Amino acid sequence: MRLIDFVVVGVQKAGTTALHDYLSNDPAYGMAIAKEAHFFDDDSLNWKSPAYESYHAQFDWNRSLIRGEATPIYIYWPNCLERMAAYNPDMKIVVMLRDPVERAWSHWKMEAARGVESHDFSWCIREGRRRLQCRIPWGVDREISYVERGFYGEQLERLFGVFPPSQVLIIEADDLKQRPADPLARLNAFLGAPSPAATDRRSVHVGPASSASLSKHDIALMRELYAEDNARLHALTGISY
Template sequence: MAHARIDFIVVGAQKAGTTALHDFLSEDPAYAVSGIKEVHFFDDETMNWDAPDYAPYHAHFDWRPGAIRGEATPIYLYWPRSLERISVYNPVIKLIVMLRDPVERAWSHWRMETVRGVETRPFSWCIREGRTRLFKAAPWGVHREFSYVERGFYGEQMARLLDLFPREQVLVLKAEDLRTAPSAALTRVAAFLGNHHVRRVEPREVHVGRDVGTRLAAGDVAFLREIYADDAARLMDLTGILFE
């Protein structure tokens, strides 16, 4: 197993249905997904990436013969150098990207951090003045919790991904498709990963966010749509997906 590599990774985006996909795949015996969702290996800045030890990573997986091995850590799409590290680890790995309307994603992300007690400021402030907090972070300009706006620049992230991996190794899904028609979405995943025994599943809700006593304001939606406009066009050119 010294040179074995896992077969696929769900690399993003956060709050875009990656937990639901991980759960669905965990229930299918054709797959051997990591025992925990979000292994957080390729975004680990404490690793010696000049000579990485993959043994702790591989310990998360069942190495039974014939299984399709993979994991889901949605920060990989956003976190600097994660995709580059994955390309070194396995240049022929298959990557699944799940995308959700970036405005809805940002709102859901903020709600999650608010419920967790990490975020104490209102959404309107966070997507405007609050973005300067990322300039005080390390690595500079990125943040695990406060990146409400930044994680939604899918066009930029997909361009970086496709510079590292050929298009045939990448599957892009919309969160809405998995939520409303999971069997069809999982059929696409199965075909992409080489699983010929697709099981029918019913729609389900996973990790529905708690109410935080406030609603997404129209002014905030308009503000974010303008911020995302150029990137949304780039995403459309790269994937054919448009959120509006």
């Protein structure tokens, strides 16, 4: 059975849409029809005996391509990484990271603009975190997980327990935004594709405008919340925020 070669597993609001756009324009790749396949996070499937036909139907199999997709919830949602490893233990994994405070703020602005979130950011990162205790699976949520998705050290530690570090490439959002040629060249080398053509900077899926501002008190609180996990991230990858 032919298998998908790589997946961009996250993180949300860290440039995964821009990366998908770059790869979709590179003739070496065959990306999924939709940017987010949302296959491995589908808890309604029978994961004891999974059928992959619906997943494979999202790709073009008529040409010789490096096939991949980008679903940024995979690194966060329970059991996704384990399901991916069961599907293809040799799969290459791409992770995009962004300052977790900026990521959370961007996430909140998106949900507020969509009408999903009615509370202000300050409340959400304090009292609002209790809402996740009522969710199924316990403690996670697809929409209001502003703080929780920023614990990168914890998520990468779990990732490295499922896939060896040699199969994982980390790209920082600021690098892709400011100097796209460098991370794209690293990515192509990692995935076994020819060097990409000259690449212009671009902005894709820019977040909604908002009159709200991020307060210094909220920044200080979040830096404190992330301090231990940030040390964990640095120990694993050499990256810190």
